[in-house]
Amino acid sequence: MGRAYDAWKKVREAWVEADADALREVYAEDGVYLEALNPPHEGREMIRSYLDDFLAARPNIEITETRVIDGGDAVAVEWLFSYDQPTRRAVNLRRASVLTVNDAGEVKYHRDYT
Numbered sequence: 001m002g003r004a005y006d007a008w009k010k011v012r013e014a015w016v017e018a019d020a021d022a023l024r025e026v027y028a029e030d031g032v033y034l035e036a037l038n039p040p041h042e043g044r045e046m047i048r049s050y051l052d053d054f055l056a057a058r059p060n061i062e063i064t065e066t067r068v069i070d071g072g073d074a075v076a077v078e079w080l081f082s083y084d085q086p087t088r089r090a091v092n093l094r095r096a097s098v099l100t101v102n103d104a105g106e107v108k109y110h111r112d113y114t
Contacts, residue, residue: 002072003105008097011107012063012079020052028106035112047110058083064092074100 007026014022024044027033033041033050041050055061060083067078077099080092096113 001068001070002075004073004075004099004101005068005070005077007101007105007107008075008077008099011097011099011110012065015051015055016061016063018055018059018061020048020055023051024048026107027110028102028104028108031107031110033110033112036114058085058090060084060089074098 010026011023014020014026024047027044027047029044030042031044031047033047038050041047062080062082064080064082065077066080067076069076075098076096078094078096081095082089082091082093084090093114098109098111098113099107100109102108
């Protein structure tokens with residue numbers, strides 16, 4: 001698998017561990033994180049700040065990959081997302097991510113689809 005998949009694995013692990021500081025290290029200084037219904041999160045610090053809040057509101061995250069299309073410096077991953085909510089557990093929500101990395105292996109572009 002390529003560098004983008006390696007970066008995805010770091011993103012996935014940081015989500016599971018709810019570790020926004022680890023996420024900060026994965027994204028390029030000028031990286032972009034996009035998802036439905038939100039404005040773009042541009043730059044490493046904005047991405048870290050947003051994901052810190054996002055992860056704090058979703059304890060006990062589990063991620064299961066269902067398909068990976070590896071292109072070296074780009075990767076597409078389909079995955080299932082589960083986490084606790086105040087009154088129930090959200091289970092196996094389908095998501096997909098597309099990532100590209102720069103020459104240093106940092107995430108330059110990350111788009112999540114729900």
